[in-house]
Amino acid sequence: MLIANSVFSSLRSSQEIAFFDKNKTGELLSRLSSDTSKLQDAATSSVSMFLRNCLALIISLVMMLVTSYKLTGVMLICVPALIAFAITYGRFVKRISKKYTDALASASNVANESISNIRTTRAFAAEDVELARYSSLIGDPDDVTDRYFCWLPKSSNTLQLGIKKAMGHGGFIGVVGGLGQVTVVGLLWYGGELVLTGEMTAGRLITFMMYAINMGGSLAVFAGLFSAFMDALGASSRTFDIIDKEPSFPLRGGDAVDKVEGVIK
Numbered sequence: 001m002l003i004a005n006s007v008f009s010s011l012r013s014s015q016e017i018a019f020f021d022k023n024k025t026g027e028l029l030s031r032l033s034s035d036t037s038k039l040q041d042a043a044t045s046s047v048s049m050f051l052r053n054c055l056a057l058i059i060s061l062v063m064m065l066v067t068s069y070k071l072t073g074v075m076l077i078c079v080p081a082l083i084a085f086a087i088t089y090g091r092f093v094k095r096i097s098k099k100y101t102d103a104l105a106s107a108s109n110v111a112n113e114s115i116s117n118i119r120t121t122r123a124f125a126a127e128d129v130e131l132a133r134y135s136s137l138i139g140d141p142d143d144v145t146d147r148y149f150c151w152l153p154k155s156s157n158t159l160q161l162g163i164k165k166a167m168g169h170g171g172f173i174g175v176v177g178g179l180g181q182v183t184v185v186g187l188l189w190y191g192g193e194l195v196l197t198g199e200m201t202a203g204r205l206i207t208f209m210m211y212a213i214n215m216g217g218s219l220a221v222f223a224g225l226f227s228a229f230m231d232a233l234g235a236s237s238r239t240f241d242i243i244d245k246e247p248s249f250p251l252r253g254g255d256a257v258d259k260v261e262g263v264i265k
Helices: 002-013 017-022 025-043 045-067 069-116 118-123 127-138 158-196 202-244
Strands: none
Touching (some): 025 069, 069 127, 069 158, 069 202
C-alpha cells in the first residue's frame, strides 16, 4: 500500500487548491483506489510468480540443451516472432489501459458528484439526467443502436475500451498458444527424424518433450503476467503524475512577520 500512501500524501498536503479545481474528486478517488490496486498486484504477487517461472524456464532450457542442442535450436526459431508480437501487444495494452483508466475515472467522478449532491439532484428532479451522464461514460450493453456490429459499441466509453482490452488479451494468448502448438509439432517431426536416423533415442526424445512442455507452461504464465504488467504500466502514468507533481508555489516555509496589526470592520 506504499503507492496508495504516496498518492494520498501528495493529494492531502502537497497540492494547492487550484489543483483540486482542475481535477475532479471522483477522478482522484479512482486513481487512489483502482489504479493503485493494479500497481500493488503487479509489484507483489505478479513479481513472485514471474521469478518462480523464470527459474523453471531457465532450468528447463538448460536441461533441453543438455538433452539435444539440435531440437533446442529448432524450438528457439519461434522466439524472435514471439518477442516482436509481445512488443506490439504491449504497446497496444499500455495505450488502451491508459484510456480505460481515464474513462473509468470520469465515470467515477460523475457518480461521486451525483451521490454527494443527491439533495440537489432530487430538488431539480434530475435523476434521469444524472443516469444518462453516467451511462454515456460506462456504456449500455443493451443499446442496439450504438453498435458497429453485433457487440462492439460505437461510443468511446469503458464498455468499448474493456471489450478492446479483452480482444487484445484473447488474441495475444491465442497467438502464443498457437506458436506453442506449432513448435511442439515441429519438435515431434524433427525429433522423430533424429530417432529414425539413430542420432537420438526415443527415451531422450520423450525426456526432451517433457522439458519442452514444462517450459511451455512457464511461457503461458508469462503471457498472462505480461498482460498484467502492461495493464499496470498504463494505469501508472496518471498515478505517478500525481505523486511527482510539484505545487505551483510552496505550501510550507516562507517569511513571516513578527507582528500583525489592523482592524476588521
